[in-house]
Amino acid sequence: MKLVTAIIQPHRLDTVREALTALGINGMTVTEVRGYGRQKGHTEIYRGAEYTISFTPKLKVEVALADDRVDEVIGAITQAARTGKIGDGKIFVVDLAAALRVRTGETGDDAL
Numbered sequence: 001m002k003l004v005t006a007i008i009q010p011h012r013l014d015t016v017r018e019a020l021t022a023l024g025i026n027g028m029t030v031t032e033v034r035g036y037g038r039q040k041g042h043t044e045i046y047r048g049a050e051y052t053i054s055f056t057p058k059l060k061v062e063v064a065l066a067d068d069r070v071d072e073v074i075g076a077i078t079q080a081a082r083t084g085k086i087g088d089g090k091i092f093v094v095d096l097a098a099a100l101r102v103r104t105g106e107t108g109d110d111a112l
Helices: 010-022 067-081
Strands: 002-008 029-035 042-046 049-053 056-065 089-095
Touching (some): 002 010, 010 056, 010 067, 056 067
Antiparallel strands (some): 002 089, 029 056, 042 049
């Protein structure tokens, strides 16, 4: 099993969700996060004073899935989240040692 974590722009969430739903992925976790990378934040003016916003708002989308689904999920997220501009995000894939569905006690791929 793998855990795919995608950091995406907030306005791309619906597109990513629709792309994953089309693949039959019926569960994900979305968290509002803030960070910076090459985008380096931006400046804003508030009451005549200019200040720097170092951390830009992003969304973290996490999907746990079977090993054989990883490539198609990465492709779908990449295509749905891409705008072609800096700050489109990143995708990380890590091994998932165990999964357990609390309600039924199912484990492994059955719990996903």
